[in-house]
Amino acid sequence: GDSVTQMEGPVTLSEEAFLTINCTYTATGYPSLFWYVQYPGEGLQLLLKATKADDKGSNKGFEATYRKETTSFHLEKGSVQVSDSAVYFCALSDQATGNQFYFGTGTSLTVIP
């Protein structure tokens, strides 16, 4: 069945460091891929998405490229800020299995000044 495997956390980085959070997936069909972010005390917010192979999603300095050959959708940011501290969730939706979302376990990121 469909699933998402996400890099375990927590991750602690200094401000301006480079961030990578790994995400790989298994899907029956041709999924759309998403990154959601959850700031403390808030809900899941869409950060970026990609709907087909080689698409790059980007938002707020974050990027992720849909790599079909490696079934990956790694999240990257060149220079993190304290305000990026949050939990990041990789997710997929796959029309072949309905429109439910499959989530990874979430990766907690703490950025220290």
Next chain:
Amino acid sequence: EPEVTQTPSHQVTQMGQEVILRCVPISNHLYFYWYRQILGQKVEFLVSFYNNEISEKSEIFDDQFSVERPDGSNFTLKIRSTKLEDSAMYFCASSLDYTDTQYFGPGTRLTVL
């Protein structure tokens, strides 16, 4: 920007009691969802709802659960007789279309004692 809202933010109940979690989806959206996240675990799909009926549900969504859209704006999740293992964060989501991005509410934390 339109957003999904949920009430209450935190609900504490005794085992065996009924609870109703409430959600107001984005107003022009047509598809509605409930997910849950047990502490430390993945966000899991419960049910999707379209055109006043359940369109998909997971194995978790057993006879103890029901959903309803009682009026034009609210979308509710009822748990008839809560169990300790129902303690979790419950997220409501909505989307405009079947394959569209799902937008999530801030969640209701349910604690069953």
